[in-house]
Amino acid sequence: MTSDHISSLRNPSSIKTRFAHRFVLALKKLSMDRASSSVSMADRYKRYRKVRAAAYASMASSVGPKRAWARALLRKIRNRKMGSNLMKRLGSRTGLLKKRTVLKPRNHREMGSEQENSLRELVPGGEGMEFYRLLNETGHYIKCLRAQVKVMKNIIDLYSN
Amino acid sequence: MERQVEETQLQFRSGIRGSNSQQLGFGFLQAHDVISTKTPQETGGRSFTALLELPPPQAVELLVNEDFQAKTPPHIFHCNTALINRASKFSVFATAGSSPEGNYVVSGSCSMMPDVVKQEPPDFDSHLNSSMPAASNHSPKSLKRKEKVKEKKVNELDIKSKKVAPNDISVGSGDKLPYIYVRARRGQATDSHSLAERARREKIDARMKQLQELVPGCNKISGTAMVLDEIINHVQALQRQVEFLSMRLAAVNPRSDINHYAFLAEESEPAVDNNYQSMFTASMWPEGQISGSRQQYQQLWHFEGLQQPIWGRVEDKSKFITTENSLLSFDFSSNSGTGKLK
Numbered sequence: 001m002t003s004d005h006i007s008s009l010r011n012p013s014s015i016k017t018r019f020a021h022r023f024v025l026a027l028k029k030l031s032m033d034r035a036s037s038s039v040s041m042a043d044r045y046k047r048y049r050k051v052r053a054a055a056y057a058s059m060a061s062s063v064g065p066k067r068a069w070a071r072a073l074l075r076k077i078r079n080r081k082m083g084s085n086l087m088k089r090l091g092s093r094t095g096l097l098k099k100r101t102v103l104k105p106r107n108h109r110e111m112g113s114e115q116e117n118s119l120r121e122l123v124p125g126g127e128g129m130e131f132y133r134l135l136n137e138t139g140h141y142i143k144c145l146r147a148q149v150k151v152m153k154n155i156i157d158l159y160s161n
Numbered sequence: 162m163e164r165q166v167e168e169t170q171l172q173f174r175s176g177i178r179g180s181n182s183q184q185l186g187f188g189f190l191q192a193h194d195v196i197s198t199k200t201p202q203e204t205g206g207r208s209f210t211a212l213l214e215l216p217p218p219q220a221v222e223l224l225v226n227e228d229f230q231a232k233t234p235p236h237i238f239h240c241n242t243a244l245i246n247r248a249s250k251f252s253v254f255a256t257a258g259s260s261p262e263g264n265y266v267v268s269g270s271c272s273m274m275p276d277v278v279k280q281e282p283p284d285f286d287s288h289l290n291s292s293m294p295a296a297s298n299h300s301p302k303s304l305k306r307k308e309k310v311k312e313k314k315v316n317e318l319d320i321k322s323k324k325v326a327p328n329d330i331s332v333g334s335g336d337k338l339p340y341i342y343v344r345a346r347r348g349q350a351t352d353s354h355s356l357a358e359r360a361r362r363e364k365i366d367a368r369m370k371q372l373q374e375l376v377p378g379c380n381k382i383s384g385t386a387m388v389l390d391e392i393i394n395h396v397q398a399l400q401r402q403v404e405f406l407s408m409r410l411a412a413v414n415p416r417s418d419i420n421h422y423a424f425l426a427e428e429s430e431p432a433v434d435n436n437y438q439s440m441f442t443a444s445m446w447p448e449g450q451i452s453g454s455r456q457q458y459q460q461l462w463h464f465e466g467l468q469q470p471i472w473g474r475v476e477d478k479s480k481f482i483t484t485e486n487s488l489l490s491f492d493f494s495s496n497s498g499t500g501k502l503k
């Protein structure tokens with residue numbers, strides 16, 4: 001019975017299904033952790049941050065380590081998470097340790113065109129790549145973002161019914 | 162005169178078919194003699210190389226006229242024809258000096274052919290378009306391209322004719338050639354750097370075309386900068402959507418009685434996606450539109466009794482709690498399949 005679900009899907013191992021799995025699990029975990037209702041803005045904001053991080057993390061992990069942007073995205077999330085944990089525990093001393101800067105290879109740091117630079121900022125991991133590779137990663141990133149948005153919309157609808 | 166022209170043509174063709182450098186050398190010598198005595202009117206479109214002797218504006222005019230019919234059938238157009246044209250260009254320039262020098266130069270051009278052959282394959286098609294205006298059945302698009310190329314060629318003719326003169330002198334003095342003279346496409350520089358750059362640029366342009374198809378509304382835009390702008394806007398819009406949706410998800414409190422594995426069935430619904438796709442051109446969408454497709458979900462809402470996890474990799478309960486950690490790593494199981502995006 002359980003395997004029927006997967007076999008009845010059109011594409012059991014597509015990005016969408018993988019992302020949906022992970023994201024739903026993450027949401028479930030988040031909802032188990034937090035209080036049932038917290039009206040304050042700070043709590044809501046924190047929850048929003050966690051949900052967003054879960055969305056990006058589940059998307060990146062379902063894409064796999066072959067894509068540079070997925071690796072960079074996971075790295076970013078991990079750094080942020082560990083950085084914030086350290087901050088909570090150690091206070092001001094971690095201000096120096098918190099930011100793990102990724103070393104940019106020197107040959108890709110030249111001043112490209114304006115759009116190229118802004119594209120590098122947008123696509124995770126775009127700083128250390130050549131332009132051609134950046135275009136590849138951008139294409140894949142756009143595809144994945146679209147799938148992510150669709151899945152999230154479906155999830156919202158299902159939740160609110 | 163006409164007979165000589167015919168002979169030349171035969172020499173050309175035999176040279177092409179045989180691809181024998183020696184033959185080509187002879188063919189060019191013949192052409193070389195013929196060309197020096199030809200007048201523009203007599204060419205009548207027969208010999209393409211004769212044009213190169215003309216002053217540039219006339220050459221351009223002749224080339225632009227579409228009644229410049231191709232005499233060689235298309236199947237003869239191998240790499241060698243392009244080479245021959247280049248080499249013949251070379252020989253024509255050499256008429257500035259005396260004919261013995263022309264011989265040397267021509268033999269030099271024959272010896273250089275292996276090098277040029279190597280460079281041919283990557284840029285063959287576009288080169289063929291630009292350097293063989295003799296082909297009659299050109300579409301208007303390639304005609305425009307021809308004209309553009311011709312303007313460059315005109316300039317380059319001037320430049321190259323000046324450049325070749327000192328070469329002639331140095332070649333004529335000794336038996337050996339001073340260096341291998343590599344010809345590139347018309348209107349473009351010859352050093353290896355620029356060739357590599359050009360290949361790179363072509364790769365990038367091909368990628369940009371693919372991205373244009375991916376991003377909606379980019380097909381009409383021309384020019385790399387604008388397309389990049391559109392792509393950037395699209396990516397920003399998608400990221401904003403993700404943030405907005407995660408805010409909504411955080412606000413919508415998930416009821417614990419909802420069975421999450423039911424979502425699996427939802428993701429296989431393509432009809433839903435089409436709905437969303439049509440709504441999805443603006444960066445932000447009004448919430449009212451989403452409710453239109455809600456009724457589709459309710460018919461699939463019969464999986465609530467499902468208790469067991471469906472995935473192969475989630476084997477014990479403890480894994481549920483560590484989902485957050487597992488998200489931050491790539492765990493691959495049979496379910497994950499390929500890394501490619503479908």
